[in-house]
Amino acid sequence: MSIKQVLEFEKPLYKAREELDELRKKNTAKPSEKLTTQIAELEKKLATMQGDTYANLSPWQRVQIARHTSRPYMLDYAKLAFDEFVEIHGDRHIGDDNAMPGGFATINGVKVVLIGHQKGRDTKENLLRNFGSAHPEGYRKALRLMRMAEKFSLPVVSLIDTPGAFPGIGAEERNIAEAIAFNLREMMMIRTPMVAVVIGEGGSGGALGIGVTDRVLMMENAYYSVISPEGCAAILWKHREHAPEAASALKLSAQDLKELGIIDGIISEPVGGAHYDHRATAAALKTSVCDAIAELTKLSADQLLSQRYEKFRAFGQFTEVA
Amino acid sequence: MGIFSKRSVNDLGEKKKDMPEGLWVKCPACGESLYESALAKNMRVCTHCQHHFTLSSTERIESVVDEGSFEETELQLDSVNALGFKDYLGKVKAYQAKTGLREAVVTGRAMIDGQPVVLAIMDFRFLGASMGSVVGEKITRAIELATKEKCTVIIFSASGGARMHEGILSLMQMAKTCGALARHSEAKLPYISVLTHPTTGGVTASFATIGDLILAEPKCMIGFAGPRVVKETTHADLPPGFQTAEFMKEHGLVDMIVDRGEMRATLSKLISYIQKSKAAA
Ligand SMILES: [Zn+2]
Numbered sequence: 241m242s243i244k245q246v247l248e249f250e251k252p253l254y255k256a257r258e259e260l261d262e263l264r265k266k267n268t269a270k271p272s273e274k275l276t277t278q279i280a281e282l283e284k285k286l287a288t289m290q291g292d293t294y295a296n297l298s299p300w301q302r303v304q305i306a307r308h309t310s311r312p313y314m315l316d317y318a319k320l321a322f323d324e325f326v327e328i329h330g331d332r333h334i335g336d337d338n339a340m341p342g343g344f345a346t347i348n349g350v351k352v353v354l355i356g357h358q359k360g361r362d363t364k365e366n367l368l369r370n371f372g373s374a375h376p377e378g379y380r381k382a383l384r385l386m387r388m389a390e391k392f393s394l395p396v397v398s399l400i401d402t403p404g405a406f407p408g409i410g411a412e413e414r415n416i417a418e419a420i421a422f423n424l425r426e427m428m429m430i431r432t433p434m435v436a437v438v439i440g441e442g443g444s445g446g447a448l449g450i451g452v453t454d455r456v457l458m459m460e461n462a463y464y465s466v467i468s469p470e471g472c473a474a475i476l477w478k479h480r481e482h483a484p485e486a487a488s489a490l491k492l493s494a495q496d497l498k499e500l501g502i503i504d505g506i507i508s509e510p511v512g513g514a515h516y517d518h519r520a521t522a523a524a525l526k527t528s529v530c531d532a533i534a535e536l537t538k539l540s541a542d543q544l545l546s547q548r549y550e551k552f553r554a555f556g557q558f559t560e561v562a
Numbered sequence: 563m564g565i566f567s568k569r570s571v572n573d574l575g576e577k578k579k580d581m582p583e584g585l586w587v588k589c590p591a592c593g594e595s596l597y598e599s600a601l602a603k604n605m606r607v608c609t610h611c612q613h614h615f616t617l618s619s620t621e622r623i624e625s626v627v628d629e630g631s632f633e634e635t636e637l638q639l640d641s642v643n644a645l646g647f648k649d650y651l652g653k654v655k656a657y658q659a660k661t662g663l664r665e666a667v668v669t670g671r672a673m674i675d676g677q678p679v680v681l682a683i684m685d686f687r688f689l690g691a692s693m694g695s696v697v698g699e700k701i702t703r704a705i706e707l708a709t710k711e712k713c714t715v716i717i718f719s720a721s722g723g724a725r726m727h728e729g730i731l732s733l734m735q736m737a738k739t740c741g742a743l744a745r746h747s748e749a750k751l752p753y754i755s756v757l758t759h760p761t762t763g764g765v766t767a768s769f770a771t772i773g774d775l776i777l778a779e780p781k782c783m784i785g786f787a788g789p790r791v792v793k794e795t796t797h798a799d800l801p802p803g804f805q806t807a808e809f810m811k812e813h814g815l816v817d818m819i820v821d822r823g824e825m826r827a828t829l830s831k832l833i834s835y836i837q838k839s840k841a842a843a
């Protein structure tokens with residue numbers, strides 16, 4: 241797909257790529273030895289630049305990649321990594337939350353229940369998807385689907401991609417906090433294998449609200465955090481401009497979270513990020529999710545529940561003094 | 563962590579020492595000058611307008627349990643700087659010195675009218691009672707203790723939310739505490755959540771809102787997002803009383819609003835309905 245959004249730190253790369261295209265065009269029109277040499281030099285330079293840029297991405301740069309508007313979203317994965325997706329709507333009480341699609345899906349021949357946050361790419365889509373920020377109805381629909389998965393012995397796959405649960409008046413009036421909290425409690429007891437993948441933004445409680453699962457995986461450039469880097473910067477540095485420092489301090493990257501023991505695995509992305517190759521990214525996600533489901537399916541429901549409990553029970557670092 | 567515009571979170575009262583009779587406190591709600599000793603005797607509720615001042619965990623314990631019955635647990639847990647967050651432990655130490663507490667929650671066994679309970683009391687004075695690993699662990703251990711001893715767990719919440727300085731570890735305390743409550747609930751044991759001023763963010767979005775019963779002190783602020791964030795996101799005028807206990811009761815989140823003076827009797831009454839009597843067992 242064409243990439244419309246150019247990230248600040250990628251600008252020199254884009255410039256070099258454009259120059260290269262230009263030279264190649266010229267060389268095709270009127271080949272010369274001089275141009276051929278220039279092209280070879282620029283190709284070499286670009287390769288080095290790409291290597292330097294992408295091999296040492298800062299946490300803040302990864303946050304930008306995680307938010308890239310050309311990044312594959314939940315429904316892109318539903319198309320590319322799954323054989324089919326049959327969407328099921330509504331929480332049976334208030335309405336249907338389009339920021340949290342869900343339904344039946346098949347992945348590599350295995351039938352599952354798929355839930356996740358869905359963002360929009362343009363204004364019209366974002367109006368429908370509310371920028372991937374779900375209301376209480378979304379969390380309640382997700383739980384309804386997870387319970388159905390339990391009832392009909394289907395594994396659950398949860399794709400997390402939200403800046404956070406929606407901080408709006410209606411959300412507060414319909415108890416968004418309770419909707420998340422209730423999911424945290426109930427997910428601990430769902431007697432079926434559950435796998436979550438943070439595919440983009442893992443924004444705080446809104447992410448965790450569908451993230452209490454047996455396996456928690458992360459895409460290489462996704463982030464998962466208690467607070468947005470901007471929010472943290474606004475509180476600690478009194479200014480959102482310090483978001484890059486906050487992103488580092490929060491240890492929100494997949495690599496940091498793996499080291500902290502919070503996530504179980506990292507799914508590799510193509511060079512530059514998932515938005516450069518949706519198909520390859522989806523294929524990698526498919527493999528990891530299928531492997532996780534295959535492993536978890538070997539366990540009894542009792543084993544699953546006790547391992548899930550122990551996994552989350554162990555989180556936290558402290559000391560015991562006399 | 564929430565940012566509050568409505569009601570000051572630090573309303574312990576402005577202390578005036580210029581009066582010869584002793585300490586006076588000015589009520590932030592009605593402006594009346596109150597005798598510190600009279601205020602203390604009245605559970606720090608304004609004798610003029612019924613404004614509920616913030617209580618320390620010690621004062622809270624005294625206000626609800628049978629005299630001398632409180633036995634503190636898990637006092638030994640102390641914070642570490644898992645993320646290497648700048649100045650974090652210095653901040654924790656400063657609050658330890660200031661409050662005399664080791665962390666933002668106090669837990670323990672107690673009796674209410676002779677009925678055994680496990681209590682967890684968040685103390686807003688300690689770093690906004692934000693939830694990091696120690697707070698999450700102490701609350702989880704309190705719930706587990708109540709499950710083991712087959713009694714009611716009562717959590718008095720007050721919090722600015724998850725503690726930023728411990729990053730994702732703070733977020734995971736939400737899942738951990740709710741997990742312990744899942745097991746407690748499965749054992750058909752009671753959990754009463756009491757919301758006090760202010761209960762927000764990750765605490766509201768975890769254990770605070772999934773009590774079998776949810777009580778709240780009058781006019782306390784209860785919310786997921788801070789009102790400023792809601793206003794900035796929606797560009798709308800907030801409805802009157804937005805995110806107060808009364809508003810939340812109207813919207814079905816809170817079971818009862820209970821005056822501080824009635825809290826102990828109310829808890830005792832509720833426990834008598836939902837906890838199997840030890841004497842009868
Ligand atoms: Zn007053």
